[in-house]
Amino acid sequence: MRAGGTRTGASPLLALPALGLFALFALAPMVVVAVLSFTHYNGISSPTSAGLANWSRFLHDPTTHHAIWVSLEVMALSWVFQTPVCLLLGVFLAGRQRYRALLATIFFVPLLFSAAAIAVTWKNLLDPNFGLLANLTHRLDLDWFPLDWLGNPSRALYTVVFIISWQFVPFHTLLYQAGARQIPLSIYEAAQIDGAGRLKQFRYITLPLLRNTIVTSSTLIIVGSLTYFDLVFIVTGGGPGFATRILPLDMYVNGFERADMGYASAISLVLVAAGRGRSLVLIRVTGFGRFRSAYEGA
Numbered sequence: 102m103r104a105g106g107t108r109t110g111a112s113p114l115l116a117l118p119a120l121g122l123f124a125l126f127a128l129a130p131m132v133v134v135a136v137l138s139f140t141h142y143n144g145i146s147s148p149t150s151a152g153l154a155n156w157s158r159f160l161h162d163p164t165t166h167h168a169i170w171v172s173l174e175v176m177a178l179s180w181v182f183q184t185p186v187c188l189l190l191g192v193f194l195a196g197r198q199r200y201r202a203l204l205a206t207i208f209f210v211p212l213l214f215s216a217a218a219i220a221v222t223w224k225n226l227l228d229p230n231f232g233l234l235a236n237l238t239h240r241l242d243l244d245w246f247p248l249d250w251l252g253n254p255s256r257a258l259y260t261v262v263f264i265i266s267w268q269f270v271p272f273h274t275l276l277y278q279a280g281a282r283q284i285p286l287s288i289y290e291a292a293q294i295d296g297a298g299r300l301k302q303f304r305y306i307t308l309p310l311l312r313n314t315i316v317t318s319s320t321l322i323i324v325g326s327l328t329y330f331d332l333v334f335i336v337t338g339g340g341p342g343f344a345t346r347i348l349p350l351d352m353y354v355n356g357f358e359r360a361d362m363g364y365a366s367a368i369s370l371v372l373v374a375a376g377r378g379r380s381l382v383l384i385r386v387t388g389f390g391r392f393r394s395a396y397e398g399a
Contacts, residue, residue, distance in 0.1 A: 191277020220335035
């Protein structure tokens with residue numbers, strides 16, 4: 102504030118272009134989808150009013166309910182697998198040794214690939230007849246080792262979660278690596294003088310100071326689990342049966358394979374609401390909005 106009460110700084114008008122683009126490419130499509138959720142629409146002919154029929158179907162459709170449950174399983178399993186792996190890898194790669202830099206280069210390779218390329222690669226690797234795993238099992242005479250990882254309903258979901266984690270572990274590892282490198286070395290040196298070993302340093306220094314990063318990574322994993330579509334679609338197509346049919350895939354099947362855009366629009370609104378709701382719950386539970394930097398010089 103200048104003398105006399107004159108406000109200084111950037112004008113709020115500078116945000117208008119960004120707000121305009123957001124309204125055009127985010128809010129306007131959502132309004133259209135909301136309207137379509139109350140119609141019968143096959144994507145070709147004109148929409149006709151359906152009232153609450155699509156929403157009533159959503160409340161009573163067992164296939165969609167199963168897809169919601171599978172999505173929750175993917176979310177939980179992804180978080181349980183990725184968080185400890187990424188945390189440990191990130192802290193390890195935060196070291197300045199040359200061999201760790203080499204390992205970091207290898208670990209980050211999946212970040213260079215598209216989801217479609219990763220899906221096709223893993224689908225071929227896990228082929229029970231001609232895949233690399235099948236060939237190795239045959240050469241090593243390991244006939245007892247299971248090969249049908251994508252065709253078995255009891256194993257397909259875990260296999261898909263592993264492939265998803267393989268794709269995103271490098272990204273979250275990078276977050277933890279950046280966070281760990283911001284922790285002042287003087288804190289560890291003081292802990293060493295007091296006799297604290299590596300485990301105690303990790304528990305009482307690294308973990309508390311990485312709290313912000315843990316919350317950020319967890320939010321991205323949990324909310325991002327609603328966007329897994331292309332990889333699951335290519336690897337399993339939602340099968341075998343409905344074992345890996347997540348909610349985004351259920352939306353695609355209803356909208357494009359069954360030409361029921363009205364019901365697919367209702368599912369998409371639920372996905373948006375679920376993503377927004379999870380974000381708000383995480384922010385409220387963790388107190389993320391009140392976080393402050395705990396790093397040196399902040």
